[in-house]
Amino acid sequence: MTFVGVLPTNTRVTMNLRTFSLYLFLFAAIGGSVQARLITFDDLTDTSLNGEGTPIKNGYAGLDWDNFNVLNTQSISPPNGFVNGTVSVPNVAYNVGGLEASISSLTPIDLDKLQMAANNYQNLVAIISAYYQGTLETQRQVTLSTTGATFVELNFHNVTSVVFDAGGREMLLDDVSISFVPEPSHYGFAVFLALAGLVVWRRLPTLSDVARQ
Numbered sequence: 001m002t003f004v005g006v007l008p009t010n011t012r013v014t015m016n017l018r019t020f021s022l023y024l025f026l027f028a029a030i031g032g033s034v035q036a037r038l039i040t041f042d043d044l045t046d047t048s049l050n051g052e053g054t055p056i057k058n059g060y061a062g063l064d065w066d067n068f069n070v071l072n073t074q075s076i077s078p079p080n081g082f083v084n085g086t087v088s089v090p091n092v093a094y095n096v097g098g099l100e101a102s103i104s105s106l107t108p109i110d111l112d113k114l115q116m117a118a119n120n121y122q123n124l125v126a127i128i129s130a131y132y133q134g135t136l137e138t139q140r141q142v143t144l145s146t147t148g149a150t151f152v153e154l155n156f157h158n159v160t161s162v163v164f165d166a167g168g169r170e171m172l173l174d175d176v177s178i179s180f181v182p183e184p185s186h187y188g189f190a191v192f193l194a195l196a197g198l199v200v201w202r203r204l205p206t207l208s209d210v211a212r213q
Contacts, residue, residue, distance in 0.1 A: 085117025
């Protein structure tokens with residue numbers, strides 16, 4: 001049977017509902033997935049005039065920042081680890097005064113990987129500790145260079161804070177890759193929407209079903 005002209009109104013409504021249910025399924029599937037983000041710090045502005053950087057405000061990239069400054073490494077004179085360790089020009093983040101620094105989030109995150117370097121101490125040993133709501137989950141020890149960035153693959157999953165301790169010396173971060181992990185309640189709602197959309201989509205007739213009627 002060949003269709004000619006405009007489909008009946010009830011048929012168009014049926015097909016629109018079928019399309020909507022498919023979009024609902026896809027939206028739920030995407031909404032329930034982790035949201036990845038690459039933090040380069042290059043969208044921040046370093047307003048300092050003394051080469052010490054500018055404090056990173058809470059809320060940047062969806063995180064809280066403690067004792068991290070953003071530094072435009074193109075404004076300081078080499079040679080130093082800040083310039084050598086910059087991956088994405090012009091900015092990096094570093095722990096002010098060499099003191100312990102941290103990032104945190106109310107929503108759990110995955111800290112996947114990042115680039116790190118030491119400022120003025122070759123073979124600097126830094127300890128990175130991951131916590132979930134105050135409980136230590138895992139730790140990594142990394143050795144950093146002043147001559148270039150070190151790629152660090154952490155694969156910290158479902159944590160709410162990460163603490164960086166360089167033993168009183170300065171280190172930098174660049175190109176930090178994180179993912180925000182949906183809460184279990186969000187997963188449940190996403191699964192409900194996905195299943196509802198799938199059920200409706202399967203129950204509604206297709207265009208070929210209508211053609212056979």
